[in-house]
Each structure stands twice: as C-alpha cells, then as structure tokens.
Amino acid sequence: MHVSTDADDLRALLAGPPITYYCGFDPTAPSLHLGNLVQLLLMRRLQLAGHRPLGLVGGSTGLIGDPRPTAERTLNTRETVAEWVGYLQAQVSKFLSFEGENAARLVNNLDWTAPLSAIDFLRDIGKHFRVGTMLKKDAVSARLNSDEGISYTEFSYQILQGLDFRQLYLDYGCVLQTGGSDQWGNLTSGVDLVRRAEGASVHAIGTPLITNSDGRKFGKSEGNAVWLDESLTSPYAMYQFWLNTDDADVVDRLKVFTFLSRAEIEALARLVADEPYRRTAQRTLALEVTTLVHGRGPALAAIAAADALFGQGELAELSAETLASAIRSLPSIVAPGSLTVAQALVETELVASLGEARRAIAQGGVYLNNVKVGDDEVTVGAHALPGGFAILRRGKKTLAGVTIS
RNA sequence: GGCAAGUUACCCAAGCGGCCAAAGGGAUCUGACUGUAAAUCAGACGUUUUCAACUUCGGGGGUUCGAAUCCCUCACUUGCCA
Known part of the structure; x- marks a missing residue:
C-alpha cells in the first residue's frame, strides 16, 4: 500500500473507529482474475480490521470502459455486462463477510447512474471537473500521445468513477476508496469531486502494481489470465500457477496474497534461501491462495492430483x-x-x-x-x-x- | 469541412509489382540444463496430410500473366488548418 492522499490523516482514520470504504470492479469479463485478487484481499484485511466494506461492481462503468494505455476497448452489450455483473458480485461476496457490526454490502453504480439525465450529469457533475486536470491523468495523456487517440466515451470514464465515490459518500458515509495504482487517476477523481461538491475530505489508497522480478506481467499463465472462476481456471491450474512462482518473487507474493503472520513468512523466506529445491515457500503459497479462492477441499484435491500426476511413480x-x-x-x-x-x-x-x-x-x-x-x-x-x-x-x-x- | 500521414500475423515493426506466408524484435511453446524455479543455449511459431496445397497484409471493387505492394471507393485512426 503505497500511494495515498494524506498518509498521516488516513493512518489516524484507520486506527480510529470503523470507517466505510469501497473498492470497485468493472465487469469487463465473466470473471475476476488474479490482478483483482490483490484488491479483494485488501478489502478483506480492512474488514478484518473492523471497517465496513462496500463491494462495488460497475454495472455502468463496465458499459463505458476505463481507458487502457494501449487501445480503445470494444464495448460489450448491455445484456453481457449485466450478466457479468452477477458473476462478479458472487465472486466479490466470497471474500467479504456479510455478518456482524461491519457487514459488507454490495452496490452497483448502474443504480445511480442509469436514472441520471445527460443534462443533470453535465450541470451537476460536469461543472466540478476541469478538462485540464482530466487531460493530465496518465491513462488519458498516454492515449492522447499515442496514435490510437481516445474516444469521448473513455475520456469520461473518470467522471463516472468520481461520481461513484460521491454517491457512496452521501449514501453510506464512505470515506475511502482502494484500488490498483493503475487506477490512481480514477481514485483521485473521486476524492476531488467529493471535496469540491461536498466540501469533505476523503481518501484513496492505491496498491502498487504486482510485477514479476523478470519484468513479465504478473497473473498470466501461458499468456492467459488466471481467473478466479473455477470453470475458467481450474483449482489445479491455480495451484500450479502459484507453485511455479520464482524464488525471487515468492516472499513478496506471500506477503500480498496470504494471511500468514510476519514470523511465518520470515521462516519461509529462510527456507527459500537455505533449501530452495524443496520449494516449501511455493507450496505454502500455492496451498494458501488456492484455499482462499476455491476453498480447502479443492485445494487439497489439486495437491493430490499434482502428486499423482507429477510423481515419478508409474501412473x-x-x-x-x-x-x-x-x-x-x-x-x-x-x-x-x-x-x-x-x-x-x-x-x-x-x-x-x-x-x-x-x-x-x-x-x-x-x-x-x-x-x-x-x-x-x-x-x-x-x-x-x-x-x-x-x-x-x-x-x-x-x-x-x-x-x- | 480542407490538407497530410497511416491501418501488415498475439503485440511492436519492416516490406512499396513477382525471389512474400511476408525481415527484425517482443511475447508464447518445445528441447537441453534444473528444483514442475531463474538464467543460458538450441529449435518452433497462418491452416491443412509433407519439399504440396489453401486462406492472410482495415472492408469492397479494379488494373495486371501476377498485388501486402498500383488505381478507385468505403470505414477507422492521427496530425495540421478551418
């Protein structure tokens, strides 16, 4: 957790009484993938610390598409997006608790975006946004400087996400948004809107992008995304993905993707140094994460399958x-x-x-x-x-x- | 609306009438070495039953014995001008 709006302020806030925070996921695919897992676990950590999570699935932002640095997105149909919203909500739910004082809540930004007319949007929201600021966001300027350009649709994305933060601030007193650092521009857009429109100071946490030590993209197995949905990526494949983690990366992964204690991780780090060929750290990581995503049973089955199929013994x-x-x-x-x-x-x-x-x-x-x-x-x-x-x-x-x- | 440049295989990018299934790089895959790791080296990388055939170079049409390469047209992108 690196970037933040006002680190000291935020630290005090998190140490104090429970706050409400949110993190959004856009339905751009039928399932979340490993990249999103970082966010899901961060949400869970914050909930374990006593805070109240709002899990947002972007029914409206998913219809627009946030600007990728490389190319314009192809729009999906409303039906497809609506279907995916359902899938993602189910996935997000698995990582949160809906019981107790700080029970989680699922929200969908289509609920407040759909009824908004273009005129209201431009008058009430648009006035708070300066084009100069919007142009300076990395995601936008990268595209403007490329020969790909950017459509007005994607350019507007940051406003929609900003709108979410304001809405959640108003409805639930939400004061913190988390997200990947590649979303930083969108996170701050919400912080700015709440300050301008509501005169309140809210916060954003951006998690550093997970990268492999060799510079390759994290979360891809054989060039394909590793999905959280078991019908897209089997528990076995998930287990294998983590088992194959680099020595150079495994300790870092343990910190980010497991709930092991600092002492446990340090012990595993020593094992990586002393007897790397055993790959104890990788095995632990694989078991822990597969369990988080798919549950204990499937995780153990994945290990049994690997032992059976991979062993030197005769099949x-x-x-x-x-x-x-x-x-x-x-x-x-x-x-x-x-x-x-x-x-x-x-x-x-x-x-x-x-x-x-x-x-x-x-x-x-x-x-x-x-x-x-x-x-x-x-x-x-x-x-x-x-x-x-x-x-x-x-x-x-x-x-x-x-x-x- | 005008002018100019551009659209090549997963990505970047050469090619500018036949020698182009299309250089080069990246990504990916396989082999060797290993620890189901990394690094390194070697090979593969449009499809189909082969050295054979077929389908590709934004879409459509045309010129030509022959086109990714020339012409027309449509679409999209970028820049400059309005």
Missing part, C-alpha cells in the same frame, strides 16, 4: 479412483480409444491446431501416460490406464485427461 500403478479424481481437476475429454494423440491434443485444447500438435510431438514434447509419444499415429487407447483413462501431457507440466469411451 499405471495408481488406482482407478485416484486417477478419476485427478482427471476431474484437469481439462478433459471423453473419446474413443482409437483417437490419435494428435487429435486428442487438439480436443483437450492443449494445442491450438493439428499442425501444432504434430510439431509438438516431433519436438518430443508430448507424453501419453508419462511415456514420450514417438509419432502422431499413436492412439490414446494404446496404453490405457486402470479405469480406462489416459493422461496427456504437453511439455513438462501441461496436462489433460482422456476418458476412453
């Missing part, structure tokens, strides 16, 4: 039951035994095309039941495992299951 020696449960945590298909490995790779989406499947096999990167596949004529039924299963592997750690019909 054929595993029981049909173990295999069945391991396969449940993998992307899998049901197919006849006569299906070739190459086709199976395509159907399980381990590769994008048949050509790519052949290439992978030719490169020696494909395994059927832990045995390297020599040519693309091999069928998945060739060496079926107990229970009529087959495990496909691409490279070292991308797996899929086949149930032979």
Whole structure:
C-alpha cells in the first residue's frame, strides 16, 4: 500500500473507529482474475480490521470502459455486462463477510447512474471537473500521445468513477476508496469531486502494481489470465500457477496474497534461501491462495492430483479412483480409444491446431501416460490406464485427461 | 469541412509489382540444463496430410500473366488548418 492522499490523516482514520470504504470492479469479463485478487484481499484485511466494506461492481462503468494505455476497448452489450455483473458480485461476496457490526454490502453504480439525465450529469457533475486536470491523468495523456487517440466515451470514464465515490459518500458515509495504482487517476477523481461538491475530505489508497522480478506481467499463465472462476481456471491450474512462482518473487507474493503472520513468512523466506529445491515457500503459497479462492477441499484435491500426476511413480500403478479424481481437476475429454494423440491434443485444447500438435510431438514434447509419444499415429487407447483413462501431457507440466469411451 | 500521414500475423515493426506466408524484435511453446524455479543455449511459431496445397497484409471493387505492394471507393485512426 503505497500511494495515498494524506498518509498521516488516513493512518489516524484507520486506527480510529470503523470507517466505510469501497473498492470497485468493472465487469469487463465473466470473471475476476488474479490482478483483482490483490484488491479483494485488501478489502478483506480492512474488514478484518473492523471497517465496513462496500463491494462495488460497475454495472455502468463496465458499459463505458476505463481507458487502457494501449487501445480503445470494444464495448460489450448491455445484456453481457449485466450478466457479468452477477458473476462478479458472487465472486466479490466470497471474500467479504456479510455478518456482524461491519457487514459488507454490495452496490452497483448502474443504480445511480442509469436514472441520471445527460443534462443533470453535465450541470451537476460536469461543472466540478476541469478538462485540464482530466487531460493530465496518465491513462488519458498516454492515449492522447499515442496514435490510437481516445474516444469521448473513455475520456469520461473518470467522471463516472468520481461520481461513484460521491454517491457512496452521501449514501453510506464512505470515506475511502482502494484500488490498483493503475487506477490512481480514477481514485483521485473521486476524492476531488467529493471535496469540491461536498466540501469533505476523503481518501484513496492505491496498491502498487504486482510485477514479476523478470519484468513479465504478473497473473498470466501461458499468456492467459488466471481467473478466479473455477470453470475458467481450474483449482489445479491455480495451484500450479502459484507453485511455479520464482524464488525471487515468492516472499513478496506471500506477503500480498496470504494471511500468514510476519514470523511465518520470515521462516519461509529462510527456507527459500537455505533449501530452495524443496520449494516449501511455493507450496505454502500455492496451498494458501488456492484455499482462499476455491476453498480447502479443492485445494487439497489439486495437491493430490499434482502428486499423482507429477510423481515419478508409474501412473499405471495408481488406482482407478485416484486417477478419476485427478482427471476431474484437469481439462478433459471423453473419446474413443482409437483417437490419435494428435487429435486428442487438439480436443483437450492443449494445442491450438493439428499442425501444432504434430510439431509438438516431433519436438518430443508430448507424453501419453508419462511415456514420450514417438509419432502422431499413436492412439490414446494404446496404453490405457486402470479405469480406462489416459493422461496427456504437453511439455513438462501441461496436462489433460482422456476418458476412453 | 480542407490538407497530410497511416491501418501488415498475439503485440511492436519492416516490406512499396513477382525471389512474400511476408525481415527484425517482443511475447508464447518445445528441447537441453534444473528444483514442475531463474538464467543460458538450441529449435518452433497462418491452416491443412509433407519439399504440396489453401486462406492472410482495415472492408469492397479494379488494373495486371501476377498485388501486402498500383488505381478507385468505403470505414477507422492521427496530425495540421478551418
């Protein structure tokens, strides 16, 4: 937690009696992803500290789209956005408690934005915004300086988000907004609006962007986002993602993504230094985060599956039951035994095309039941495992299951 | 509204009539080495059953034996002028 509007003021506020705070999530996809997890956990930490969370899902801001530095967004239909709002609300709810003194509350900015007429918007809200200030926001100026430009729609985004803060201030006495530092311009837009329109001083916390030590983007596995929805990213995949965390990053991740105590994290940090090959820190991290997102049961199942599938042992020696449960945590298909490995790779989406499947096999990167596949004529039924299963592997750690019909 | 420049594969970016499925870089994938790590080295990277064929260079139309490359037109973007 780095940036803030008035650090001392805020510190005093957080140490005092419970305050109400909010954090918003825009429905730009059917699920939140790991990047959002930072925010969800921050909300949870603040709630644990006794403060009252407002979880906002942006039914209206999602229709507009906040300006990305690179390119204009494609608008989604109202129906799609409304559907996604539902999904995100469910996800946000999982991280908050709706019981007790400081019970959380879900809000949707469409509720107060939709009834607003263009005239009211321009007269009541627009007057508080200076174009010069708006132009200086990083998100906007980056786009203005690019050859992409920016539409009026996205330019206006910051006003809508500012409007949210004011509304929540008025309705719930909300005095703090949290968000990623890439949202800083939008956060301050709300702080400014509340000061101008209501003469009140409210705060914003921006969390630093999570980056990998090698400069690659955090939260992407094989170039794809790691989603919180288990149908988009399985608990198994989630566990694997964290297990593969760099030594250089793992301690930092533990601090941000787990609720372990300082002492526990320091102990793990020593283990990284002393016996990195055990990857105790990575295992702990993977278990902790997978549990936070999916719950204890699925997290343990992911570990069991990994042990079964990754172990040096013979897959054929595993029981049909173990295999069945391991396969449940993998992307899998049901197919006849006569299906070739190459086709199976395509159907399980381990590769994008048949050509790519052949290439992978030719490169020696494909395994059927832990045995390297020599040519693309091999069928998945060739060496079926107990229970009529087959495990496909691409490279070292991308797996899929086949149930032979 | 006028003038100019631009729109190339996941991203950036060359190419300006045949030698272009299209240079280069990044991202990604695979192999070797390892700890299911990093770094490094090697290979792959439009689709399909191959050295063979097919579909691509903003959309549509045209010139040509032949076009990503020339012409027309539409759309979008940027800059300057109004």
